[in-house]
Amino acid sequence: MLHARALDIDVPDTGSLRGDLVALVEQVVALLTGPHAEPVVRALAGGSGQPELAELTRDLFADRFARERPIFERARARGELPATDPKLLVDLLAGAVWVRVLLRREAVPDGFAAEAVDAVIR
Numbered sequence: 001m002l003h004a005r006a007l008d009i010d011v012p013d014t015g016s017l018r019g020d021l022v023a024l025v026e027q028v029v030a031l032l033t034g035p036h037a038e039p040v041v042r043a044l045a046g047g048s049g050q051p052e053l054a055e056l057t058r059d060l061f062a063d064r065f066a067r068e069r070p071i072f073e074r075a076r077a078r079g080e081l082p083a084t085d086p087k088l089l090v091d092l093l094a095g096a097v098w099v100r101v102l103l104r105r106e107a108v109p110d111g112f113a114a115e116a117v118d119a120v121i122r
Contacts, residue, residue, distance in 0.1 A: 011067050017075035018117055021093060024068065025113035028094050032101040033108065065090060092120050 009031065012023035065087060072086035096116045100106050 009064065009067070011070060013070075013074070017071070017078075017080040018121060020071045020075070021089070021117040021121065022113045024071065024090075025093050025097060025116055028097045029101075029108045029113060032097055089120060093117060 009024070009027045012020045012027075014020050014023055068090060069086065072081060072089070075081035093116055097108065097112075100108055100112070
């Protein structure tokens with residue numbers, strides 16, 4: 001699962017923190033609503049009672065965050081990001097998508113990624 005293309009994301013490099021985060025959130029939306037990854041994502045979300053699946057889930061999210069870390073390193077180098085916990089930013093943004101899709105079972109409206117990013121980085 002760590003290397004499955006169905007769960008993979010491409011780390012964006014748009015030249016700005018906002019652009020990178022919007023692109024990243026758009027990928028999370030596509031991942032959680034896509035036909036190929038949705039069953040796996042639902043299994044990951046519900047697998048906390050199974051130790052092997054819980055460990056795999058932790059490893060998957062650690063791997064994905066390690067891949068996303070350059071977004072924040074570049075933003076700091078450009079002076080766009082003060083001393084902020086990047087994992088908190090990812091949790092707030094990706095968490096908004098997870099709640100909308102998996103818990104509320106609602107569609108993600110057009111413009112959601114940009115709206116979420118603007119609310120968080122404001």
